[in-house]
């Protein structure tokens with residue numbers, strides 16, 4: 001028998017919008033606006049969102065992250 005009673009706080013990220021920017025770190029045009037928030041989970045099911053939603057810009061190629069929009 002397997003019982004799953006796991007609590008946790010998970011961070012969820014999703015791409016927001018369709019805009020793509022150039023990465024100032026690796027020059028790839030692969031920077032997306034990411035909306036992230038944290039959820040309280042039970043048995044890996046997100047139940048309650050905790051904290052506010054954070055917006056940041058993340059490069060999918062080199063994992064460069066910035067809170068400010070790239071210039072180009």
Ligand SMILES: [Zn+2]
Nearest residue numbers: 023026059062
């Ligand atoms: Zn990059």
